[in-house]
Amino acid sequence: xxxxxxxxxxxxxxxxxxxxxxxxxxxxxxxxxxxxxxxxxxxxxxxxxxxxxxxxxxxxxxxxxxxxxxxxxxxxxxxxxxxxxxxxxxxxxxxxxxxxxxxxxxxxxxxxxxxxxxxxxxxxxxxxxxxxxxxxxxxxxxxxxxxxxxxxxxxxxxxxxxxxxxxxxxxxxxxxxxxxxxxxxxxxxxxxxxxxxxxxxxxxxxxxxxxxxxxxxxxxxxxxxxxxxxxxxxxxxxxxxxxxxxxxxxxxxxxxxxxxxxxxxxxxxxxxxxxxxxxxxxxxxxxxxxxxxxxxxxxxxxxxxxxxxxxxxxxxxxxxxxxxxxxxxxxxxxxxxxxxxxxxxxxxxxxxxxxxxxxxxxxxxxxxxxxxxxxxxxxxxxxxxxxxxxxxxxxxxxxxxxxxxxxxxxxxxxxxxxxxxxxxxxxxxxxxxxxxxxxxxxxxxxxxxxxxxxxxxxxxxxxxxxxxxxxxxxxxxxxxxxxxxxxxxxxxxxxxxxxxxxxxxxxxxxxxxxxxxxxxxxxxxxxxxxxxxxxxxxxxxxxxxxxxxxxxxxxxxxxxxxxxxxxxxxxxxxxxxxxxxxxxxxxxxxxxxxxxxxxxxxxxxxxxxxxxxxxxxxxxxxxxxxxxxxxxxxxxxxxxxxxxxxxxxxxxxxxxxxxxxxxxxxxxxxxxxxxxxxxxxxxxxxxxxxxxxxxxxxxxxxxxxxxxxxxxxxxxxxxxxxxx
Numbered sequence: 001x002x003x004x005x006x007x008x009x010x011x012x013x014x015x016x017x018x019x020x021x022x023x024x025x026x027x028x029x030x031x032x033x034x035x036x037x038x039x040x041x042x043x044x045x046x047x048x049x050x051x052x053x054x055x056x057x058x059x060x061x062x063x064x065x066x067x068x069x070x071x072x073x074x075x076x077x078x079x080x081x082x083x084x085x086x087x088x089x090x091x092x093x094x095x096x097x098x099x100x101x102x103x104x105x106x107x108x109x110x111x112x113x114x115x116x117x118x119x120x121x122x123x124x125x126x127x128x129x130x131x132x133x134x135x136x137x138x139x140x141x142x143x144x145x146x147x148x149x150x151x152x153x154x155x156x157x158x159x160x161x162x163x164x165x166x167x168x169x170x171x172x173x174x175x176x177x178x179x180x181x182x183x184x185x186x187x188x189x190x191x192x193x194x195x196x197x198x199x200x201x202x203x204x205x206x207x208x209x210x211x212x213x214x215x216x217x218x219x220x221x222x223x224x225x226x227x228x229x230x231x232x233x234x235x236x237x238x239x240x241x242x243x244x245x246x247x248x249x250x251x252x253x254x255x256x257x258x259x260x261x262x263x264x265x266x267x268x269x270x271x272x273x274x275x276x277x278x279x280x281x282x283x284x285x286x287x288x289x290x291x292x293x294x295x296x297x298x299x300x301x302x303x304x305x306x307x308x309x310x311x312x313x314x315x316x317x318x319x320x321x322x323x324x325x326x327x328x329x330x331x332x333x334x335x336x337x338x339x340x341x342x343x344x345x346x347x348x349x350x351x352x353x354x355x356x357x358x359x360x361x362x363x364x365x366x367x368x369x370x371x372x373x374x375x376x377x378x379x380x381x382x383x384x385x386x387x388x389x390x391x392x393x394x395x396x397x398x399x400x401x402x403x404x405x406x407x408x409x410x411x412x413x414x415x416x417x418x419x420x421x422x423x424x425x426x427x428x429x430x431x432x433x434x435x436x437x438x439x440x441x442x443x444x445x446x447x448x449x450x451x452x453x454x455x456x457x458x459x460x461x462x463x464x465x466x467x468x469x470x471x472x473x474x475x476x477x478x479x480x481x482x483x484x485x486x487x488x489x490x491x492x493x494x495x496x497x498x499x500x501x502x503x504x505x506x507x508x509x510x511x512x513x514x515x516x517x518x519x520x521x522x523x524x525x526x527x528x529x530x531x532x533x534x535x536x537x538x539x540x541x542x543x544x545x546x547x548x549x550x551x552x553x554x555x556x557x558x559x560x561x562x563x564x565x566x567x568x569x570x571x572x573x574x575x576x577x578x579x580x581x582x583x584x585x586x587x588x589x590x591x592x593x594x595x596x597x598x599x600x601x602x603x604x605x606x607x608x609x610x611x612x613x614x615x616x617x618x619x620x621x622x623x624x625x626x627x628x629x630x631x632x633x634x635x636x637x638x639x640x641x642x643x644x645x646x647x648x649x650x651x652x653x654x655x656x657x658x659x660x661x662x663x664x665x666x667x668x669x670x671x672x673x674x675x676x677x678x679x680x681x682x683x684x685x686x687x688x689x690x691x692x693x694x695x696x697x698x699x700x701x702x703x704x705x706x707x708x709x710x711x712x713x714x715x716x717x718x719x720x721x722x723x724x
Contacts, residue, residue: 008354011056020057021359024064025366032072042069043326044208045396047333048403055337056355063359066326068367070305071115075375078107090273094297101293108375109240110295112368114251114302119364121255122310123357129314137318138343143460145342146447147469149440152321157433158476165557169522170424171433172551176529177202178441183540185449190540191532203404204332206414207438209397211431214418218651221390247299250280254303262311276304310360317341317353325432328439387686391678392700394658402716411662419655427515428507445543511565512642519558526551657681669718675701
């Protein structure tokens with residue numbers, strides 16, 4: 001093992017490998033600054049560039065980006081109070097408060113050094129995991145590997161934030177989409193509708209960039225204004241560095257918490273950083289300064305958010321379970337190179353595994369160094385309105401998707417999945433289980449049929465390793481069911497049913513006609529898969545039928561929940577409307593909880609009586625009481641989530657612009673389409689200045705013109721080129 005580690009380090013001294021690592025670091029730092037993109041977009045955009053590379057060079061590029069995303073997303077959190085990612089919101093609490101006191105350099109130095117240390121701690125954790133897990137991994141046979149794929153999808157769904165049923169449904173939908181194409185066991189085409197294009201399956205890059213990249217752009221493209229209220233980069237770097245050395249124990253604890261959070265599928269950097277912040281508060285003797293500029297509130301979370309990415313790689317490479325979305329894409333890339341996780345990568349590609357560890361550690365150091373040197377220009381990028389950045393991101397993402405298969409069909413698939421990803425995000429479906437299910441669909445099916453051919457009946461389920469994995473799979477589900485039942489009992493029948501449909505900034509269309517429609521569409525999709533797969537051969541239809549039936553059950557459960565939520569919300573709205581009408585007329589009593597729900601505290605004479613009701617006083621002469629005027633006469637349906645929002649309209653218009661860009665590309669070619677799409681989008685959608693539009697378009701046109709000569713990249717050609 002030592003020989004493999006030294007050989008991996010020697011390989012990184014090659015100039016080509018160092019260049020790939022450096023490009024990855026710079027790309028990751030830039031992506032980390034743009035809100036909503038982060039590691040997912042960094043890996044997805046760079047993934048097409050790796051096609052044709054050696055596995056080591058490709059991994060150096062991707063690991064370089066992944067290792068530093070959480071280093072740069074701190075810049076906007078500290079200087080603007082607007083975190084570049086959800087995990088950086090923890091750092092914002094104390095970092096922004098410190099920056100407003102004129103100590104921005106102190107806060108940033110604490111953050112950069114902690115991120116660097118977290119990356120190194122994560123790399124050490126990954127190094128130690130190899131000898132510790134090696135005997136276990138080498139003992140795995142096909143039953144254990146099959147259960148690990150099932151476990152990867154299920155845990156990502158169960159442990160995701162939000163509704164567990166929605167998470168499981170999204171994971172099943174990802175499995176179904178991953179089965180489009182040729183069956184791995186019978187070479188039979190499934191769900192292709194006779195299309196040769198779908199026969200090879202969907203591109204991982206198109207799926208990842210659609211579900212996450214384009215969906216995020218559509219969600220944020222309405223942001224036409226940048227934040228101009230940034231603080232100055234003042235203070236001393238030295239004071240932050242000296243202070244950081246005094247908090248080494250918080251750095252170590254934050255790094256270890258991050259590794260633990262990364263190992264658990266679906267937990268991710270956001271949960272890891274909040275856990276690290278929580279332990280920092282819990283172990284502090286003086287808690288009064290937290291949230292007001294306490295350095296411990298920066299050090300712990302920043303150590304955790306980088307080490308969590310290294311922790312993600314432990315289950316990804318050793319067990320084939322992606323810890324998060326970026327690691328799922330890394331796993332997909334390894335599979336395209338024929339590198340199987342688990343025993344195969346330890347036995348045959350151990351030097352590659354150690355190269356990943358070295359690359360992660362070196363990239364963490366380089367990322368912190370670059371941030372120290374370039375913090376001022378990096379901070380200016382955060383002031384650019386997202387709608388202006390969106391135009392270029394659309395061009396880059398669509399070009400990246402084209403590199404996988406070289407077909408325009410991939411771009412249309414990406415756009416369609418972008419709409420689906422936006423609907424999933426807006427209605428509260430976690431998207432990570434979808435992508436993890438897509439990546440693991442074929443390995444799951446392959447391992448199942450290998451297990452079925454080697455073992456009689458279900459005797460493989462009696463293997464000790466398989467029984468452990470089944471227990472790990474079932475226990476979180478039972479725990480979530482127990483928590484749900486306990487919560488239902490505590491709520492009681494008289495609680496406000498609309499509390500379940502409280503507004504959610506990340507899912508503004510949750511518990512509305514949109515989420516009801518999403519559940520209905522998923523039900524149709526799963527039912528349709530059952531009908532289509534019924535004509536396949538027994539081996540080809542077994543897993544699709546199983547996924548289809550479970551998906552139908554989950555979708556029906558979602559529909560029932562949505563319908564029940566709507567009925568309760570409408571009933572509550574009608575009840576409050578009647579009570580408000582009676583109140584205004586001075587004829588009846590109002591339930592105490594209705595008064596409380598509308599924010600009325602009431603005088604002593606209006607407090608709840610022994611029967612739990614309060615007498616309604618006559619309406620004052622000045623008019624009806626504020627808060628009840630909107631209740632009377634309100635239709636019950638209006639109480640059940642938004643039917644249409646300006647953000648939804650803007651998102652769908654953004655997708656229409658993307659569709660127009662693809663039409664131009666199909667007709668005129670990519671360069672001509674860019675020269676039309678970019679200025680039109682910037683002037684009409686982003687409302688950019690004419691000078692900015694001209695410079696922006698010219699720079700992008702020149703970059704795309706030169707790109708094919710610098711990298712192995714092809715530009716889509718339109719019908720016009722073929723005619724000429």
